[in-house]
Amino acid sequence: MxxxxxxxxxxxxxxxxxxxxxxxxxxxxxxxxxxxxxxxxxxxxxxxxxxxxxxxxxxxxxxxxxxxxxxxxxxxxxxxxxxxxxxxxxxxxxxxxxxxxxxxxxxxxxxxxxxxxxxxxxxxxxxxxxxxxxxxxxxxxxxxxxxxxxxxxxxxxxxxxxxxxxxxxxxxxxxxxxxxxxxxxxxxxxxLIKPKNAAFRGKVVVHDSCLYARYLGKYDSYRRILDSVGVERVENSYITGRAYSGCCGGPIESVKPDVAREVAKIRVSQLAKLSDTVMTVCPICYVNLSKASRGAVRIFDLAEVVS
Incomplete structure (x- = not known):
């Protein structure tokens, strides 16, 4: 190693x-x-x-x-x-x-x-x-x-x-x-943005960026944006809670890709329990979860959902 x-x-x-x-x-x-x-x-x-x-x-x-x-x-x-x-x-x-x-x-x-x-x-x-x-x-x-x-x-x-x-x-x-x-x-x-439109109105589950949610105080920022355009969120204190939501595996991908892959699979299975539509706010999260999902859920970035 x-x-x-x-x-x-x-x-x-x-x-x-x-x-x-x-x-x-x-x-x-x-x-x-x-x-x-x-x-x-x-x-x-x-x-x-x-x-x-x-x-x-x-x-x-x-x-x-x-x-x-x-x-x-x-x-x-x-x-x-x-x-x-x-x-x-x-x-x-x-x-x-x-x-x-x-x-x-x-x-x-x-x-x-x-x-x-x-x-x-x-x-x-x-x-x-x-x-x-x-x-x-x-x-x-x-x-x-x-x-x-x-x-x-x-x-x-x-x-x-x-x-x-x-x-x-x-x-x-x-x-x-x-x-x-x-x-x-x-x-x-x-x-800074004030979006007016949503790409769809179905229920979504938010996959939080660890950095946004735990270290940068932005857990509520993208939730407020979704709420402002009428997108319905599905939440669970363990799966999407501020302190307990899981990682996509990205931080260790270049060092232990096998472990990162398993972490991503676990995260997809958690999110899929709440909705078949996942919203991300990080390009690394999107790539890792998309690869692990194999079509089990639809995954979007926030800037693909609102405009």
Whole structure:
């Protein structure tokens, strides 16, 4: 396992240094959705490329697990060798996956505009570095975060609007611990939008992001949004409670993909007891639960449900 962790770190560091992506991916996937939007400004809509990258993270784990990433001993050493070869690839999500990500981001941008929020975008925006921190590579994260902060400040950014929990948490809670002078305001798009429509009126069960629900105080934010457009929620204190709702398995996917897969299956089975329609607020949760559900439930992102 130690060999595998070292190889994983090297992949991430090498790609971040090359193109500010944690994976060997085509950077064009990050900014294509923003065509036609105003560039730059003091307030930006910052995606950290999370919706675009989420399907690639899943593909990457699948590739590396085939050579033993979740095993020890010789299998882990082989995985490390496979990781080095993997680092030379260029990954790209399917057009369906990329199209879905872009529709979500465009809808978020439209809802912000309809709410009277003025913002710009950075077409060459960097990844936040969240994965480095979440995997425990804190020294590497500190160096990388300093570069991202410098990039944002050099572009005149004073406020960022985030679209996912990992980016929001890393910017609002972790960057200030590593960067003493950090003074960029961080706000979620959910706290700004005023949607008027719902894609459907059936009953849904909410799968909470662990970060939103337990650490960022946003457990009620997306529930209020659903209520405002008439979407009926099905709740259970154990399955969807603020303190007890389960994880999608995402945080350990790149280290123990076999365990992550079982966690996701358990979570899908819990949610399915309440509704066959699941709403997520995190691109990582969406990918993990969709893969585990195998059609047992329908899964949507909040920005696919409201507009």
């Amino acid at each position: 130690q060999e595998w962790i070292k190889a994983l770190r090297n992949i991430i560091i090498e790609n971040l240094s090359k193109n500010r992506f944690p994976l060997p991916a085509d950077r064009s996937i990050c900014g294509r959705w923003a065509e036609g939007l105003r560039e730059g400004g003091a307030r930006i809509l910052y995606t950290s490329c999370m919706y675009q990258l989420a399907p690639l993270i899943d593909k990457s784990v699948d590739l590396l697990e085939r050579v033993g990433a979740s095993e020890g001993g010789l299998r882990a050493k082989l995985a490390a060798l496979g990781a080095r070869a993997f680092g030379g690839l260029v990954l790209r999500p399917s057009e369906d996956e990329l199209g879905r990500a872009e529709r979500i981001l465009k809808n978020i941008a439209t809802m912000l505009t309809n709410a009277g929020v003025q913002f710009g975008v950075l077409r060459d925006e960097p990844y936040s570095g969240a994965l480095l921190y979440e995997l425990g590579f804190e020294r590497d994260f500190a160096d990388y975060a300093a570069g991202v902060y410098e990039y944002l400040k050099s572009n005149g950014v004073e406020e960022v609007i985030t679209v996912d929990p990992h980016t929001h948490y890393i910017l609002s809670e972790i960057y200030p611990k590593f960067i003493k002078e950090f003074n960029i305001k961080v706000i979620s798009y959910m706290d």
